[in-house]
Amino acid sequence: MTRTLITNAEILNEGIRQQGDLLIEQGRIAQIGGQITAPAGAKVVDANGKLLIPGMIDDQVHFREPGLTAKGDMATESRAAVAGGITSFMEMPNVQPQTTNVEALEAKFARAAEVSVANHSFYLGATNDNLDVIKSLDPHAACGIKIFMGASTGNMLVDNEQTLAGIFAHAPIPVATHCEDSPMIAANEAAARAKYGEAVPIHLHGEIRSREACIASTKLAISLARTYGTRLHVLHISTAEELALFEEGKKLSALRDANITAEACVHHLYYSDADYARLGTQIKCNPSIKTERDRLALLDAVRRDIIDIIATDHAPHTWEEKQGTYFNAPSGVPLVQHALLSLFEHYHAGALSLETIVQKTSHAVAERFNLKERGYLREGYHADLALVDLEQPFKVTKDNLLYKCGWSSFEGQTMRSRIAGTWVGGHHVYDGETASQQPLGQRLQFNR
Template identity: 80%
Template structure:
């Protein structure tokens, strides 16, 4: 493997911004800063006028493999991810068969090693029936345990109190929760069906998957975590009301314990209920996109460090599926290719600093999940990098989408920044135009 020298970059890492060079050798960052002499074997990339940051680590994706590959696959969606500056992902268990035992977990690792362009890890999914599998989990074998405390897929809803108590008492990894109260949602769905039949307006999704359902479930998760001292990470916060349940400026211990962290997703920061009339089922997701008040409150919580991490919850469905009526159109949005670019829109608007974007998409993810040698631009760390041109607009068209589903709610939008390059383990995975199909990803390791 030849070395790569990135020159004249605006390097942003750990809140420090400096002009300089970065040398990659054997997949890792060998040297940072100042002017670095190019080794004889080096490929030189001139990054004049561009921002060099750690690649985004997306801790919440659904890449649909195994069993749902008509929607997406590890190969297609990881390629779209690197085109969006995402160098690593953590993938969810609601596939077919579900990832609810060690054999299924390891099968996904084997498949990723064959096809993934980006680095990878996988969650072990919780059910009402697999507490013993969770207890037996090697803490280094999975990024976390995923608990659907309000589920929309299969039998993965965990609603037995004694099982939830056992999971929070015994999980050897961080617990990532989807918090929505299913009985609350079911009652609202029944009321909507009684009023509208099958013709429920899509714009009512934010009221049906309601704030009350989110608040009730999030309170339960936090209470269980406090009872047992669990490492709880609450995914995709969608309401202003939930934010009061979390503290700002949390400090992790060396194993990421002793706190409760919260996450926002890019679509809850970008869209609001005013977009349903234009986009309909394209932005139908769970938890739902709610009001403009919720959107701006979550954005403010990111600034105040109440929200610790930003992720995507990338969840593709086919275009044909999304054309169904309210109860038939599935929830989920493809997002990895434009996630970082959508966050830079908040920078251009003056709402988020570049430091905050890097912290929430890279550094904080590495700390929360105890990742080994990733998430920072540090000498000796893996060279997982994103190069961003903040001054070059990017028009999203159907033709430049890399998702297998071939649609995005961003089609027709022009975003004010461009991903000019992505490196995965020192390999140039995306050059600003073309994403490689080469298998570059590695299984992520943990300091646990």
């Protein structure tokens, strides 16, 4: 493997900034800081003062393979991810066939080894009838157990109380939950249909997939985790009220004792219900994007460490699918190529520090999921890096989109930063213009 020396970078890691160089050898970080003499034959990349950070580790994506590959696949979406500075991803189980047994799980790893540009792991999905599979799972086989405590596809809605208790009691690895109360949502949908028929306005999505549905389900997840001491990670928090549940528990040390963490997604930090008028079903997602009050509360919770991790919930659908009516248009937004750029917009606006962005997108993910030798710029760690130009604008256009679905809610927008380079395991997989098509990603390993 080629040695690479990145010179003249502003290196940001573990809350500390330093000007200097970083040397990559055999896919790992060999030396950091100061002026490093280039070894013989090394490729030298002059960062010219740009920001060098650990690549984002996205703990929640839907890459749609197998079975839904008209929307996206591991090859296309991993290319989009590295173009966005994401070096590792953890992918969800609601594909076809669903990832609810070890055979399906290993089949996805085999496919990723053939096509993924980024490092990868996969969740085992919970159902009402696979508790024995969960109990016997090798802790190194998956990043986590995914429980849809709200609506999902097929039989992946886990609503059997005894099964839920069993999963929380016996899961050998972290449990990640989608928290929405399905009966509440169904009642809201019925009321909207009664009033509007099929012509339900999209701006009502935040009321149909309501805050009450999120709060009730999150309370249940936290209660179960406290009861059984579960390693719980609550995905995509979307309401101010849910944040209060985590804040209260962390003050009392109850959530820390039960090892409970909370995640926010980039679209809930960026958009509010005011954006439905402009973007319509493009930003229809579950849980729903809610009010500006909620968005600002989420940003504040990121700053105050109530929110532990920021992810994408990248979920592409075809443009044609998204043109449907309220009930027909599927929920989900393609985000991996522009997630970090949207977070740097918060930096430029004075809402988030660079240190906070790195902590929530890399360090904290590595700690939550016990990742082995990733998530930090440390000597001996895998060289998963993103180089960011904070001063060079990037306009999102259809021509530079890498999503298979071919659209983005950010299209036409000029971001104030750009990703200037990405390295995965020491390989230069994105140079600011072109993403590699080589399957250079590695299976994520865990210290468990």
